[in-house]
Amino acid sequence: MFAPVYFDHNATTPLAPRVLEAMLPYLTQQYGNASSRHEYGRAARRAIDEARQQVAAAVGAHPTEVIFTSGGSEANNLFIKGVAGKGVAGLLPKGVIAISAIEHPCVREPAKQLARAGWRLRELAVNADCRIASTDFSVALTEQPALISIMLANNETGVIQDVAQWAVQASGTLKKSASAWFHVDAVQAFGRVPLDFRMLNAAGVHALTLSAHKIGGPKGAGALVLDKRVALQPLIAGGGHERGLRSGTENVAAIVGFGVAAELAVTDLQTKATALSAMRRLLEEGLSQLGAYIFAAQVERLPNTSYFAFADMDGETLVGRLDRAGFAVAAGAACSSANPAPSHVLLAMGIAPELARGAVRVSLGVQNTQHQVHDFLAVLKQTLSELQKMKHSPQGNTEFITTAQARMQAHLPRDNDVATLN
Numbered sequence: 001m002f003a004p005v006y007f008d009h010n011a012t013t014p015l016a017p018r019v020l021e022a023m024l025p026y027l028t029q030q031y032g033n034a035s036s037r038h039e040y041g042r043a044a045r046r047a048i049d050e051a052r053q054q055v056a057a058a059v060g061a062h063p064t065e066v067i068f069t070s071g072g073s074e075a076n077n078l079f080i081k082g083v084a085g086k087g088v089a090g091l092l093p094k095g096v097i098a099i100s101a102i103e104h105p106c107v108r109e110p111a112k113q114l115a116r117a118g119w120r121l122r123e124l125a126v127n128a129d130c131r132i133a134s135t136d137f138s139v140a141l142t143e144q145p146a147l148i149s150i151m152l153a154n155n156e157t158g159v160i161q162d163v164a165q166w167a168v169q170a171s172g173t174l175k176k177s178a179s180a181w182f183h184v185d186a187v188q189a190f191g192r193v194p195l196d197f198r199m200l201n202a203a204g205v206h207a208l209t210l211s212a213h214k215i216g217g218p219k220g221a222g223a224l225v226l227d228k229r230v231a232l233q234p235l236i237a238g239g240g241h242e243r244g245l246r247s248g249t250e251n252v253a254a255i256v257g258f259g260v261a262a263e264l265a266v267t268d269l270q271t272k273a274t275a276l277s278a279m280r281r282l283l284e285e286g287l288s289q290l291g292a293y294i295f296a297a298q299v300e301r302l303p304n305t306s307y308f309a310f311a312d313m314d315g316e317t318l319v320g321r322l323d324r325a326g327f328a329v330a331a332g333a334a335c336s337s338a339n340p341a342p343s344h345v346l347l348a349m350g351i352a353p354e355l356a357r358g359a360v361r362v363s364l365g366v367q368n369t370q371h372q373v374h375d376f377l378a379v380l381k382q383t384l385s386e387l388q389k390m391k392h393s394p395q396g397n398t399e400f401i402t403t404a405q406a407r408m409q410a411h412l413p414r415d416n417d418v419a420t421l422n
């Protein structure tokens with residue numbers, strides 16, 4: 001199989017060999033249902049309990065605060081819709097939900113669903129560096145939001161928010177009588193920067209979302225780490241699994257994999273971050289020499305993430321060419337029409353749509369090497385010069401038909417209607 005170098009770890013990560021090893025018995029001999037009373041069931045229950053402890057330990061939480069879900073999307077939905085569905089005494093009165101303008105669609109969409117049901121959706125502005133704008137945040141707090149959601153690290157730019165600071169400000173400002181719950185999507189931050197739920201909880205954060213497949217675990221497992229004072233209405237009602245908050249027979253193998261992945265993710269975190277930062281520095285020095293504009297380059301970001309664009313260069317075209325040349329990277333704009341829709345994150349940062357359409361994300365992993373970064377820069381240089389030449393030759397111009405246009409012309413189905421970079 002043609003196997004390009006994988007530079008898309010914010011989309012997903014390869015399963016760590018030790019994770020697979022830990023999961024295999026639960027896909028073969030240990031197939032018990034964790035609710036069964038016999039030995040098969042008890043073995044499955046013990047495995048889930050251990051994974052719960054591993055995940056809790058990795059993020060500085062108590063095991064009883066960990067609710068396993070099918071992933072980050074479900075955990076975000078569970079918190080947002082769960083809080084809205086259950087206030088202190090029954091249904092929470094429809095109030096204001098404040099989310100940052102750069103949230104992942106699995107926060108944005110449930111928030112929009114609440115808005116359609118009568119809540120007022122308040123987007124928190126970010127500045128040109130992708131950081132929450134403090135003046136706007138203060139104004140938003142005067143509107144007494146009942147629910148606030150701010151991601152710890154952005155999946156596109158990698159920019160890290162000081163969520164503890166915002167949570168302290170929110171708990172200090174909001175009326176004591178109001179139940180204002182503060183949620184943090186930590187899917188991209190987990191395993192890349194240290195996470196401490198106890199500290200965040202003391203600052204006023206009530207819930208954290210985690211996902212296994214971004215940290216070397218399997219797809220289809222995640223967790224909501226939840227302050228037990230928050231009452232939630234489950235999305236899935238049934239047999240009462242996960243303290244009644246997420247019914248359904250547990251995916252034991254995936255949960256076991258998540259536990260091991262969580263433990264591995266925080267082992268030698270600093271050493272891994274240092275190696276990733278060094279690779280990224282090398283990458284960005286090369287990108288700058290090639291004339292790239294690097295988004296949010298001056299602020300604290302995940303050590304593995306670089307998001308950039310070249311003027312007048314379509315991101316999807318570049319990504320397609322790089323893929324064929326042996327490098328798997330991501331484009332920041334999704335094709336929803338003849339013109340690829342620029343990323344909502346870049347638009348929120350005030351980046352011009354023309355430049356945003358050129359966005360390309362490289363997200364490195366610990367398996368990548370400096371050698372691969374050097375090779376990537378050489379291939380990128382060559383690709384850029386080919387594309388420039390084609391652009392200026394009348395016959396070659398067709399390459400610049402974007403993937404979206406090509407798909408429309410070929411009547412191929414569209415993947416998605418919004419610009420979504422996972």
Ligand SMILES: Cc1ncc(COP(=O)(O)O)c(C=O)c1O
Pocket residue numbers: 010011070071072073074104106151153154155185187188211212213220221222421422
């Ligand atoms: C910031 C962020 N939140 C949530 C998710 C969703 O996680 P999952 O894929 O486990 O549903 C993603 C995944 O792309 C993400 O990047």
